[in-house]
Amino acid sequence: MTYSIDPSLQQLIVRQFPAAQAAGCFSPLAGLTGLTGKVTLDRQVMLARRQALQPIPFVSRRREYRLLKQLAASGLVPQVYGHNQHWLLLEWLPGEVLDAAQIAQHLPELVTVVSELHHQPLTGYRLPMLALLRCYWQQCRQRNIHWLRALRRLERRGEPLPLRLAPLHMDIHGGNILQCGGRLRLIDWEYAGDGDIALELAAMIGASGLSAAQSRRLLLDYARHNQLDAARLARQVARWHPWLRLLMASWYQLRAEQSGEQPLRQLAAAAWLAL
DSSP: OOBOOOHHHHHHHHHHOTTOOSOOEEEEOOOSSOOEEEEEETTEEEEEEEOOSSOOTTOOHHHHHHHHHHTGGGTOSOOEEEEOSSEEEEEOOOSEEOOHHHHHHTHHHHHHHHHHHHTSOOOSOBOOHHHHHHHHHHHOSOOOHHHHHHHHHHHHHOOOOOSSEEEEOOOOSGGGEEEETTEEEEOOOTTOEEEEHHHHHHHHHHHHTOOHHHHHHHHHHHHHHTTOOHHHHHHHHHHHHHHHHHHHHHHHHHHHHHHOOHHHHHHHHHHHHHO
């Protein structure tokens, strides 16, 4: 289904492409945030990402725009056309997303892509994990003592000291890995920032449905590719797992409350149960 383009998005398109004649159309894309759409304008196809009307911690199209501009020379991110108060306009990357089985088949190539990202200069946007968890706690209405205890445990423990700081994507799963022009590309960079490389790997393992054997293979390949001690890397990844479990449950809880959607409520309930 297609829709007419939001006036603020149309203004951005006209500003970036003054020669464009047609009004174009907007096709929403599937996703848990519901903030992304495909824009078709004459022969030009673009990706438009709306600023969330209800705040999601750390998500900012302005920050995303600046981060992608900093990483533009790497060739790892889509081209940025422009942004305004409400929208971010990006290059449309054609291709097919990977499913869980395909991720396992493409692990060596994925390790190469992630390693290349982790060798880029820092962006200056540090991922504040403890502050993020506190922010989710403060924004959600439905809180309980088990959540508070989990948060307090992590506060007492303190964030793991980084093994190596690097730019991270922080949302690598099948839906955000694209087979594009014979290579893998990463899309949806809204949670990207600087952090521990082990945090990225822990998030990948948690979100991609990899088996224990596949996870070990991922860590071994990454350690070999980046000249790291594999056992030390695995220990550091394990330190981040409790942080990510609480972050995921908190994210589902906030999005369920903001949207009122039953699938998100079910995901939140399952995440709390697993926690």
